[in-house]
Amino acid sequence: MRVLFASSHKYLPEVRGGMEVNTHQLSVALQKTGFSVGVLSGLGGHGLVGFQARLRIKLLRNPSPVDYLLGYPTWRSWFSSSVVERVAAIFQPDVVVVQGGDEIVPLLKNFLKLGLPVIGYLHNSGRLPLDEELRNHPRLHFVVNSNFTASLHPEKPVRAVIRPIVPPDMYAVESNRTAAVFVNPAPYKGVDIVMNLAKARPDVNFLFVVNGMPTPPPPAELRPANVKVVGPFKNMKSVYKEAKVVLAPSQWEETWGRIATEAQISGIPVLASSRGGLPEAVGPGGLCLPPDASPDEWQHAFSTIWDTEAGYQQFVTAAYNFSRRPEIQPESIVKSFGEVLEFAVTSR
Numbered sequence: 313m314r315v316l317f318a319s320s321h322k323y324l325p326e327v328r329g330g331m332e333v334n335t336h337q338l339s340v341a342l343q344k345t346g347f348s349v350g351v352l353s354g355l356g357g358h359g360l361v362g363f364q365a366r367l368r369i370k371l372l373r374n375p376s377p378v379d380y381l382l383g384y385p386t387w388r389s390w391f392s393s394s395v396v397e398r399v400a401a402i403f404q405p406d407v408v409v410v411q412g413g414d415e416i417v418p419l420l421k422n423f424l425k426l427g428l429p430v431i432g433y434l435h436n437s438g439r440l441p442l443d444e445e446l447r448n449h450p451r452l453h454f455v456v457n458s459n460f461t462a463s464l465h466p467e468k469p470v471r472a473v474i475r476p477i478v479p480p481d482m483y484a485v486e487s488n489r490t491a492a493v494f495v496n497p498a499p500y501k502g503v504d505i506v507m508n509l510a511k512a513r514p515d516v517n518f519l520f521v522v523n524g525m526p527t528p529p530p531p532a533e534l535r536p537a538n539v540k541v542v543g544p545f546k547n548m549k550s551v552y553k554e555a556k557v558v559l560a561p562s563q564w565e566e567t568w569g570r571i572a573t574e575a576q577i578s579g580i581p582v583l584a585s586s587r588g589g590l591p592e593a594v595g596p597g598g599l600c601l602p603p604d605a606s607p608d609e610w611q612h613a614f615s616t617i618w619d620t621e622a623g624y625q626q627f628v629t630a631a632y633n634f635s636r637r638p639e640i641q642p643e644s645i646v647k648s649f650g651e652v653l654e655f656a657v658t659s660r
Contacts, residue, residue, distance in 0.1 A: 314405045326356045330476065336382060342650070364377070453656050455474050488553065491556060492518045493558045500564045502560075505610055522542070569590040576635035581624070584601075596630040
């Protein structure tokens, strides 16, 4: 079966967000089980890949140049929805998986016009209003990344809840457990909360990990001495090998919490907010507070995890066990995703 993932989002290596990492790791896993995979993405024009794509667009008049950098064909375009017919004619997909971005509705419509079965894979917190005809189209199906995301789309025919794929061998480490790790220190991720924690706990080393985020971290003169900015990293093992706790006090509706799963694979507890799907991802392997909790409440929760060896080990065990639940194992995710793909094609 030939599967095309399509989005207007920029893609690896130009952008390294949760959706992009999930798409790549899912694509690699599907290929190992016999699927042929391609990706249609947006283009930022950055780095070597972006420069080469821009050059081919300009000199060769090719609106969607392809590369094989990631082990499968990846078409990159300024406007993904405008090259749907061209890419479909080249790749000949049996089914298309359309994901988040500004062009998601045009992408859905354009692929459906070609007579293809389409799966909308919903990762974002937007409600994605659709007219009734499109929402009930017989060749359009939906999957979501969490129960929280499903709750945002009660009017859509959601076929399955399929969590992000996190291969354990790519994240498992023996951590020295010496630092509190905070990934992407931006305001919407709760940087003010973590800055307050760092000021209140000068005895703790805090790592602020910059991984392709558009917002710069707080300037050096505003950061406490115990805060170190590192990254970006392609391999997050280098981060988790130092983590005693991972912080995710997000102030916006995270539809999942991939970082929680990545950390818990190594038995690293997570202190997070209760926004969106984070409580689903953290479970018993950490603590979740209301996003507007007071600084004292965040400090107390941090101390509950960090300060006593016996209490900390309980969180470690809970985090490790929670990361072994069946629905987030790669084999289960690939099987579930494959079943949805088969259903979309056979019900066509």
